[in-house]
Amino acid sequence: MSAHDAQQRDEYLNRAIRLAVQNVSDGGGPFGAVVVTADGTVHEGVNRVTRDHDPTAHAEVVAIRRAAAELRKFDLTGSVLYASCEPCPLCLSATLWARIGRVYFAADRHGAARAGFDDAVFYEYFAGSRPELLPVEHAQLAAAEDPFEAWKHHTRRTSY
Numbered sequence: 001m002s003a004h005d006a007q008q009r010d011e012y013l014n015r016a017i018r019l020a021v022q023n024v025s026d027g028g029g030p031f032g033a034v035v036v037t038a039d040g041t042v043h044e045g046v047n048r049v050t051r052d053h054d055p056t057a058h059a060e061v062v063a064i065r066r067a068a069a070e071l072r073k074f075d076l077t078g079s080v081l082y083a084s085c086e087p088c089p090l091c092l093s094a095t096l097w098a099r100i101g102r103v104y105f106a107a108d109r110h111g112a113a114r115a116g117f118d119d120a121v122f123y124e125y126f127a128g129s130r131p132e133l134l135p136v137e138h139a140q141l142a143a144a145e146d147p148f149e150a151w152k153h154h155t156r157r158t159s160y
């Protein structure tokens with residue numbers, strides 16, 4: 001990475017950190033994020049879980065939703081996500097679905113754990129070491145594949 005690129009990365013990360021600190025003053029969680037889309041526009045998000053009564057309103061998800069809504073696109077190929085903290089599995093999944101190409105973060109899951117957040121614990125679940133946190137069961141139903149059959153035969157579908 002060139003010195004210029006590293007400087008730009010750190011500027012966006014510092015922006016995400018400032019958003020996170022301000023969000024605490026505003027009564028929200030200590031997380032901020034910035035998505036820079038391929039056209040160079042900047043889309044910001046802060047954690048809104050408690051204010052919006054929305055457990056999925058993590059800063060990264062909020063920033064991704066804003067970027068997608070502002071660009072009127074669900075595919076954010078060519079974008080970069082800058083996060084004040086390591087994205088949790090929810091945020092990483094949203095990032096993958098948005099087709100964002102790169103992620104930079106400042107604090108990590110262990111810092112989040114020290115502040116009382118479960119990011120590191122949920123990583124353990126996805127690594128397979130805490131299966132008791134959430135039992136997930138596969139039920140055999142005759143109609144299970146019907147939605148996919150309908151999708152495959154739908155000629156004007158919008159793939160994503």
Ligand SMILES: Nc1nc2[nH]cnc2c(=O)[nH]1
Nearest residue numbers: 031047058059086087088
């Ligand atoms: N990265 C991240 N971790 C979290 N853990 C709880 N909320 C958040 C959030 O908004 N972002």
